[in-house]
Amino acid sequence: MYSFHIHSTFCDGRNTPEEIVLAALEKDFISIGFSGHGYTGFDLRYCMKDTDGYLTEIRRLKDKYKNKIQIYVGVEEDAFAPVDRMQFDYIIGSFHYFCKNNEYFPIDSNYDYFKKCLDLFRYDVVALAECYYSSFCTYIARRKPDIIGHFDVITKFDELDTSLFLQNAKYNEVAEKYVNIAAESNCIFEVNTGAIARELCTTPYPRENLLHILKKRDAKIILSSDSHNIETLGFGFNEAKLYLRDIGFRYAFALVDNKFKRYEI
Ligand SMILES: [Zn+2]
């Protein structure tokens, strides 16, 4: 077991890093990575306010538990707020906001906020998707994060009521066009089970049609549970592995001995 998308009390997670390490040991993880939300000055609700304290604490744990588990210190960088990359072992690049007239609207934190994003585009979901994916792909090409975070997170609330995206052929066309562009970066795509743990989605991101494209392009993938508490650490990984194997994937990547290496799923 491996997981590199984990949030703690240093950002919007519920458990301390040490509680998470102990839970990971109990679940026989070989290697884990913390990915606190990078500092976003325009919205302080979700991000780390004490990045130095975070770095110090994760390094302390890395040393304390070095004979039992590998621990890495990463960050989930928001596309609007670049971090100092040198401070971290790896970065997950994610796109969490629409920005209009200097106001930032969170995409994925809850359904009410998401509806405000829809409002910004007068419920034109294809225009919203075009804006989201084109901006995200520009960020990916420029920044080349180690891991691309929840690529199609705009579909997070799609299974709650009327499907706006997944049943919409025009939406799928846009998403498929841009997943091809993102794949050219050669970054690792995360297969994120976070919204399944929250009972919002029945399949991970990216959705199945995008995973088929990634498989065809021989893209690298990494399993992540985007955990905000210890209960969801590694959530749904066994099912996700079977699902990925059905699509044709044989390998996923993990950070082991300071390198992203592939292992059989
Ligand atoms: Zn995120």
Ligand SMILES: [Zn+2]
């Ligand atoms: Zn996250």
